[in-house]
């Protein structure tokens with residue numbers, strides 16, 4: 001069978017984005033677990049256009065919630081042309097009823113346990129409308145099909161070494177999407193690290209772990225890092241701040257070539273951290289913990305969320321300075337988004353705070369989809385855009401880079417320059433995130449599935465909150 005796997009994408013900036021930096025791993029992973037007798041192609045919409053007149057027998061779409069309207073648009077086009085179209089991923093997993101209206105078949109959860117049988121059913125014309133994957137141990141997962149990536153990706157070696165996370169933040173789907181904390185055997189991860197057929201030296205040098213919390217199991221991570229030392233790679237990942245209390249681990253991270261760690265810091269407000277379900281983050285410890293990484297030359301990237309229940313426009317504005325004061329090298333700034341499958345979605349639905357006029361395209365981390373507690377939706381949007389503009393002003397980005405010259409190792413400094421450079425160039429050109437309120441592209445599709453979006457929301461309470469100061 002000929003299979004097109006399409007990893008759906010919609011740009012989040014008004015005037016384009018550097019889409020060639022790092023690829024998603026999902027498509028090339030699905031291709032790797034596809035039985036050999038199938039002929040598989042992977043299309044990354046961020047750099048390639050899907051071909052509606054493809055000769056594929058099966059089209060498989062993967063997407064996040066914010067890309068759902070685009071995925072539905074593509075699916076309807078393919079189905080018009082008689083193609084069998086299936087889908088999976090985080091949005092489909094938590095919206096099976098809605099997705100089933102659009103696709104021939106949907107896969108909920110992890111694909112490994114059902115993918116071969118789904119493909120064989122499709123071959124035999126007995127495709128079922130729904131497959132539910134089990135979260136299996138990660139032994140035996142193959143190396144992603146890096147050979148199917150377009151050459152243009154700057155850092156093509158993306159690896160998933162573990163699944164899951166021991167924490168339970170209220171805005172995150174990971175604990176339900178990838179239950180437990182599972183690790184691949186170290187030697188299997190090393191095979192991905194040893195893949196060497198990339199064209200340029202930096203593509204062979206850099207390893208980007210797309211994990212949620214790579215360091216959660218200390219025994220396992222020590223074994224992996226010890227074996228990475230002789231490979232002389234530069235690597236990056238996401239981890240929780242507790243690593244800063246483990247100097248032996250930090251030393252090993254440095255020795256094995258760690259150039260960057262992403263922390264979900266999220267907020268400087270105790271009340272907001274409480275609402276985010278992040279008691280493990282302590283505001284008065286941020287600076288000290290970050291400095292532990294700086295002592296070892298690692299770049300600290302950190303995520304911050306605007307719109308948590310303790311936030312006000314003033315507290316959001318203050319973050320631009322606060323994140324510089326604690327020493328963050330590269331900030332990632334998003335707006336709280338209550339995704340289905342999270343405790344936040346349930347709470348906001350129960351409290352009647354999900355905005356009924358926001359299609360899934362708004363669920364991209366840069367738009368407002370709910371009624372914040374201490375401001376109106378438009379005040380939150382404005383506060384976030386102002387924060388974004390201020391945090392990536394030339395002055396602040398330049399200062400972060402200069403500080404990096406004194407505290408970061410070479411690869412880490414390159415990362416800081418590249419990322420601060422990207423974002424500050426955008427800020428300079430006023431290339432802000434897309435505000436979907438001004439776009440009608442997906443309105444038709446959104447209205448098609450509107451009744452499925454928040455079916456149990458307490459409509460009456462929305463009416464009350466809209467009547468009391470909310471301006472939508």
Ligand code: B12
Pocket residue numbers: 012023024025026029060061062063064065066086087088089090091107109110111112115160164171172173174177178210211212334335339340363364365366
């Ligand atoms: C790596 C990652 C990123 C990377 C790469 C993004 C990318 N395009 O892949 C970066 C850092 C860029 C990123 C950004 C964002 N991300 Co992200 N990211 C992840 C992360 C940590 C891992 C995803 C991954 O690669 N897993 C490994 C692959 C192999 O697994 P997988 O994708 O889950 O696929 C498996 C199954 O889902 C299923 N499957 C998936 N697709 C399909 C398709 C078919 C046909 C089938 C059969 C099966 C199937 O089978 C696969 C194998 O089991 C997940 C968390 C998680 N654990 O899933 C969050 C996650 C996907 N991200 C999320 C979010 C919200 C974002 C942002 C919006 C954050 C923000 N505020 O800015 C942005 C959006 C980016 C954009 N361009 O718009 C959410 C999505 C929630 C949702 N319902 O949409 C997640 C789930 C985390 C969370 N907070 O809950 N992200």
Ligand code: SF4
Pocket residue numbers: 165166167168169172173174175212213240264
């Ligand atoms: S620490 Fe990160 S991955 Fe883990 S639950 Fe919280 S947000 Fe999700």
